[in-house]
Amino acid sequence: MSAVNIETDGLVIKTQKIGESDTLITVLTSKYGLIRAFVRRSTAVKSNMLATTQLLSYNDFVFYKGKNSYSVTSATPKASFFKLNEDIDAMAIGFYLAELFGELAPENHESEDLLKLLLNSLYLMAEKKRPPVQVKAVAELRALSNSGYMPNLVACENCGTYESDPMFFNPASGLLFCSNCGGPADGMQLSLSAVTAMRFICYSEEKKVFNFALTDEAMKELSQAAEQFALQQTGRSFKTLDFYKSLPKG
Numbered sequence: 001m002s003a004v005n006i007e008t009d010g011l012v013i014k015t016q017k018i019g020e021s022d023t024l025i026t027v028l029t030s031k032y033g034l035i036r037a038f039v040r041r042s043t044a045v046k047s048n049m050l051a052t053t054q055l056l057s058y059n060d061f062v063f064y065k066g067k068n069s070y071s072v073t074s075a076t077p078k079a080s081f082f083k084l085n086e087d088i089d090a091m092a093i094g095f096y097l098a099e100l101f102g103e104l105a106p107e108n109h110e111s112e113d114l115l116k117l118l119l120n121s122l123y124l125m126a127e128k129k130r131p132p133v134q135v136k137a138v139a140e141l142r143a144l145s146n147s148g149y150m151p152n153l154v155a156c157e158n159c160g161t162y163e164s165d166p167m168f169f170n171p172a173s174g175l176l177f178c179s180n181c182g183g184p185a186d187g188m189q190l191s192l193s194a195v196t197a198m199r200f201i202c203y204s205e206e207k208k209v210f211n212f213a214l215t216d217e218a219m220k221e222l223s224q225a226a227e228q229f230a231l232q233q234t235g236r237s238f239k240t241l242d243f244y245k246s247l248p249k250g
Helices: 084-085 089-103 112-128 131-149 192-203 216-234 241-246
Strands: 004-019 021-029 031-037 058-065 072-081 165-169 175-178 187-189
Touching: 004 031, 004 089, 004 112, 021 058, 021 112, 031 058, 031 192, 058 192, 084 089, 084 131, 089 112, 089 216, 112 131, 131 192, 131 216, 165 192, 187 192, 187 216, 192 216
Parallel strands: 031 072
Antiparallel strands: 004 021, 004 058, 021 031, 058 072, 165 175, 165 187
């Protein structure tokens, strides 16, 4: 295949220094999913690529697609999320979500929904419009659902009961059980409020997915369930999540 230039918007979700001044970046793009591309002399003081190759920078890219690799021809800034640096929890969650979405996103396949979700998550945390813990849970559940790992939260897996208080959620299977059919052996005990929030995240319209409120206790349940579901379904750990969890809370 002959070399071509391709144009797309994208968010830098991973950076790796190569040699003295080059960088290999992983970009989540709307048109082509994940693209890994070399940026020549990106770390040089006078480089016009310095800002656009930073982690969590959102740009319009032109990539040169060679025979075996991509390189960045140009990058024009669209948005940055510097305000995340004002809240270490928000910053750590932003890094974790970048790593998680990098695990879920395909290569050479349209990923507009995942990119929009990640950009909205970063924006809401940077502008302090939603608590970081809520953004994290929404992003985890919705991203997994959009990537083919949607849990079955419609009703109890055994008897079809729509709701009981409590219910039990199994992160490994993604199945829900009522209080009569389930117990600790079937997964995590959740209040009806937390289950309702999980259903809302998975099944609501994209533009409404962050629009809910919970008590602190229900939010804690939601956060734990979403995180365990992400870990179980991806079958791996995340260094960025370990860093977030190492931070002192409250």
